[in-house]
Amino acid sequence: GAVVSQHPSRVICKSGTSVKIECRSLDFQATTMFWYRQFPKQSLMLMATSNEGSKATYEQGVEKDKFLINHASLTLSTLTVTSAHPEDSSFYICSARGGGRGEQYFGPGTRLTVT
Amino acid sequence: GQQLNQSPQSMFIQEGEDVSMNCTSSSIFNTWLWYKQDPGEGPVLLIALYKAGELTSNGRLTAQFGITRKDSFLNISASIPSDVGIYFCAGRNLLGNTPLVFGKGTRLSVIA
Numbered sequence: 001g002a003v004v005s006q007h008p009s010r011v012i013c014k015s016g017t018s019v020k021i022e023c024r025s026l027d028f029q030a031t032t033m034f035w036y037r038q039f040p041k042q043s044l045m046l047m048a049t050s051n052e053g054s055k056a057t058y059e060q061g062v063e064k065d066k067f068l069i070n071h072a073s074l075t076l077s078t079l080t081v082t083s084a085h086p087e088d089s090s091f092y093i094c095s096a097r098g099g100g101r102g103e104q105y106f107g108p109g110t111r112l113t114v115t
Numbered sequence: 116g117q118q119l120n121q122s123p124q125s126m127f128i129q130e131g132e133d134v135s136m137n138c139t140s141s142s143i144f145n146t147w148l149w150y151k152q153d154p155g156e157g158p159v160l161l162i163a164l165y166k167a168g169e170l171t172s173n174g175r176l177t178a179q180f181g182i183t184r185k186d187s188f189l190n191i192s193a194s195i196p197s198d199v200g201i202y203f204c205a206g207r208n209l210l211g212n213t214p215l216v217f218g219k220g221t222r223l224s225v226i227a
Contacts, residue, residue, distance in 0.1 A: 006157070034214060043203065043219045044158070093157045101165060104148065104215055106157035
């Protein structure tokens with residue numbers, strides 16, 4: 001199956017700093033990438049949808065100036081959490097859609113801890 | 116946002132037993148997907164369904180796309196300890212770049 005990588009897998013940062021998370025589709029071109037956030041024992045919460053070369057579409061309640069998304073190529077999207085606070089601590093998962101029938105594949109996730 | 120109704124929420128079964136879980140929606144979907152998530156990992160795609168009535172297998176897993184397009188089920192036969200995890204259904208109701216709608220997950224525990 002298609003492979004999506006995510007980096008870093010785990011990051012600890014101080015409050016007020018910014019963190020960048022990379023998502024790459026390794027063996028296919030992703031027309032669309034999605035960013036999710038997941039709290040313990042809960043389902044995935046969609047944060048934003050991004051298409052290569054255009055601005056991301058954010059879900060209601062997600063601050064676009066805080067969660068900056070860049071989708072510079074068909075294989076790379078980045079999520080930058082700006083001025084992180086402890087409440088931003090979460091599991092962030094990216095997903096890429098591609099392939100013949102538009103299947104959606106997930107990265108392994110990034111555990112963000114803000115101290 | 117919109118969510119699917121996935122049941123059961125959790126299951127405890129003996130190794131070797133069969134498992135069944137399902138998802139229902141108030142709206143029609145054109146695609147149903149089933150994922151499994153292990154702790155600390157991203158979801159892994161198990162089965163994708165694209166046509167009403169479609170029945171698809173992947174090893175011990177079998178999933179069906181309901182005729183009404185509003186439901187899907189996933190069966191796991193002869194469960195083994197590594198089946199432990201959270202299973203999510205997901206649906207998409209339009210072609211194009213619409214996001215998936217996820218169920219809340221079924222947490223499966225297998226007792227050896």
